[in-house]
Amino acid sequence: MKELFIRFVVGGTVVSFFAVLGDVLKPKSFAGLLGAAPSVALATLSLTVLKDGKAYAQTEARSMIVGAIAFFIYSLCVSRLLVRHNLPTLAVTASSILIWMAAAFGLWYAALR
Amino acid sequence: MKISLNLSALGKTKWYEYALRFTFGGAITVAAGLIANKWGPGVGGLFLAFPAIFPSSATLVEKHEKQKKQQHGLDGTIRGREAAGLDAAGAAIGSIGLVALAVAVWRLMPLLSTWLVIICATLAWLMTSVVIWHLRKTRCGLRGRRKRHRIENR
Numbered sequence: 001m002k003e004l005f006i007r008f009v010v011g012g013t014v015v016s017f018f019a020v021l022g023d024v025l026k027p028k029s030f031a032g033l034l035g036a037a038p039s040v041a042l043a044t045l046s047l048t049v050l051k052d053g054k055a056y057a058q059t060e061a062r063s064m065i066v067g068a069i070a071f072f073i074y075s076l077c078v079s080r081l082l083v084r085h086n087l088p089t090l091a092v093t094a095s096s097i098l099i100w101m102a103a104a105f106g107l108w109y110a111a112l113r
Numbered sequence: 114m115k116i117s118l119n120l121s122a123l124g125k126t127k128w129y130e131y132a133l134r135f136t137f138g139g140a141i142t143v144a145a146g147l148i149a150n151k152w153g154p155g156v157g158g159l160f161l162a163f164p165a166i167f168p169s170s171a172t173l174v175e176k177h178e179k180q181k182k183q184q185h186g187l188d189g190t191i192r193g194r195e196a197a198g199l200d201a202a203g204a205a206i207g208s209i210g211l212v213a214l215a216v217a218v219w220r221l222m223p224l225l226s227t228w229l230v231i232i233c234a235t236l237a238w239l240m241t242s243v244v245i246w247h248l249r250k251t252r253c254g255l256r257g258r259r260k261r262h263r264i265e266n267r
Contacts, residue, residue: 011138023122023125023173025118047146059154063157063159064211067215
C-alpha cells in the first residue's frame with residue numbers, strides 16, 4: 001500500500017511538472033512535445049529498479065518502445081482528425097485511446113510476445 | 114520560430130485542472146505498476162507510454178484558445194480545435210523522442226548506474242524531440258516560402 005502511495009505521489013508530481021511546462025511554452029507545436037513527455041516512465045523507473053531489479057526495468061523499457069510507437073500513431077490520428085475534420089477535442093482524444101490500445105497490443109503481440 | 118515562455122498562461126489554468134492532472138498522472142503511474150505486477154513487465158511496459166493525460170491537456174488547450182477568441186467577440190471553436198490539433202502534432206514528434214528514451218533505457222540499463230541511465234535517456238528524449246521539431250519547422254518554413262514565392266510570381 002505504501003509503495004502504491006509513493007507511486008501515486010511521484011507520478012502525479014512528474015506528470016504535473018511536464019503539464020505545467022507544456023502550458024507556459026510557446027509555440028503550441030513545441031509545447032505539444034511535452035504531451036508525449038516521459039512522465040510515467042521517469043516516475044517509475046527508479047522505483048522499479050529498486051523493487052524488481054534492472055532486468056525487469058529493461059524488459060519494461062523494451063515494451064515501452066512499442067507503446068511509444070503506438071503513441072505516435074495515436075497522436076497523428078488525433079492531429080489529423082482535429083485539424084482536417086474539426087471534430088470535438090475531448091471526443092477525439094478519448095475515443096482514439098482505442099487506436100493506442102489496438103496499435104500497442106497488436107505490435108506487442110506481433111513483435112515481442 | 115522562437116521558443117518562449119508565457120508565464121501568464123499559468124493563471125488561466127484553474128486549481129481543479131491542476132488537481133485533475135495530478136490525479137490522472139498518479140493514477141496511471143499506479144495502474145502501470147499494477148498491470149506489470151499482474152501481467153508481467155512485457156505488458157506493463159506498454160503503459161509507460163500511455164497517453165494518460167493527453168485528452169485532458171488537449172481539451173485545456175482547446176478551452177483556453179476558445180476563451181481567447183471569445184474575448185474578441187469571436188466563436189473560437191474551430192481555432193480551439195486547430196490549436197489542440199497542433200498540440201497533438203507536437204506530441205507525435207515527442208513520441209519519437211519517447212522511442213529514443215525507451216531504447217536508451219533498454220540498451221544502457223545493464224551498463225550504467227540507474228541515475229546515469231535516467232539522465233542519458235532523458236537527454237535522448239529531449240534532443241530527439243527538439244531536433245525533429247526544428248527540422249520539421251525549417252522544412253515547413255522553406256516549403257511555405259517557396260509556395261508564397263510561386264503565388265507572388267503568378
